[in-house]
Amino acid sequence: MRQIFLFISLAVLGFGLYLRLFYDVPDSQEKINFFVSWFLMIIALSSLLINLFWDTKKKRMDGE
Amino acid sequence: MNRKVVIVFILTLIALGFLTFYSFGPSSITRIGPQINPESLKPVKADATDLNNLSFGVYHNKDIAENFYAVRVPQSWQIQSTMSHPGGYDFVYNRGTATIELMDVPDNSTLELFVLSQEEPRLKSLLPDYKRIDYQKIKVNGYDAYQLSILSDANCIRNESIKTYIMGSDRTAVITYSLPQDMVASLQNTFNLVTNSFHWENI
Numbered sequence: 001m002r003q004i005f006l007f008i009s010l011a012v013l014g015f016g017l018y019l020r021l022f023y024d025v026p027d028s029q030e031k032i033n034f035f036v037s038w039f040l041m042i043i044a045l046s047s048l049l050i051n052l053f054w055d056t057k058k059k060r061m062d063g064e
Numbered sequence: 065m066n067r068k069v070v071i072v073f074i075l076t077l078i079a080l081g082f083l084t085f086y087s088f089g090p091s092s093i094t095r096i097g098p099q100i101n102p103e104s105l106k107p108v109k110a111d112a113t114d115l116n117n118l119s120f121g122v123y124h125n126k127d128i129a130e131n132f133y134a135v136r137v138p139q140s141w142q143i144q145s146t147m148s149h150p151g152g153y154d155f156v157y158n159r160g161t162a163t164i165e166l167m168d169v170p171d172n173s174t175l176e177l178f179v180l181s182q183e184e185p186r187l188k189s190l191l192p193d194y195k196r197i198d199y200q201k202i203k204v205n206g207y208d209a210y211q212l213s214i215l216s217d218a219n220c221i222r223n224e225s226i227k228t229y230i231m232g233s234d235r236t237a238v239i240t241y242s243l244p245q246d247m248v249a250s251l252q253n254t255f256n257l258v259t260n261s262f263h264w265e266n267i
Contacts (some may be wrong), residue, residue, distance in 0.1 A: 035087040046076035
């Protein structure tokens with residue numbers, strides 16, 4: 001389950017980076033591209049962090 | 065619940081709120097998207113003159129990355145700096161106007177297809193009594209270009225517009241001359257000089 005969550009987060013991050021750096025944005029749509037790309041990157045990064053912290057806690061609890 | 069997870073969640077919400085404000089807030093227009101580079105509005109005096117002894121200034125446009133270009137324009141043409149848009153210029157002269165702008169052609173289309181299937185129908189619906197006079201494929205400084213000449217009515221005057229679409233590696237440059245039909249012949253040489261002076265600076 002954790003791997004699937006991690007994979008989806010990385011895929012979303014990659015898509016956000018693609019929109020930000022490589023996608024040929026049509027005229028007058030810079031604003032929506034800016035918003036969507038950063039939205040995806042923020043969501044993906046926070047998902048990765050949440051995944052990381054949840055994992056840490058689980059390990060600690062297992063140790064106890 | 066893990067405290068760190070809660071903190072990340074709250075920080076994410078704050079970041080999304082900030083992003084929304086930054087993207088769509090009151091001053092977002094001036095921050096996102098291409099801006100006018102002040103250097104683009106300062107012409108450099110060119111040595112050459114045309115048949116009518118007009119002197120020229122060279123505008124180096126550096127507003128949009130990957131789409132820098134230079135164009136030679138008669139110094140008597142007045143630039144409408146208040147109407148300027150990133151990557152383009154508006155000029156007025158005698159009884160006519162000239163516009164230079166950058167246009168994004170979708171990746172899934174060719175320039176010719178775009179001109180004929182989207183630009184021309186758009187002009188036809190926009191301009192009263194639209195009539196195509198000429199359409200031809202030309203070369204401007206070695207770049208593929210398409211020139212569309214049209215007639216339309218504006219304030220009971222028969223106006224002619226000559227639009228030249230010059231292909232670039234990213235965007236397309238569009239040079240448009242609009243003026244009363246009876247004045248076109250006298251300015252044709254000047255138009256040719258301006259159009260043929262256009263060149264991309266980053267190709």
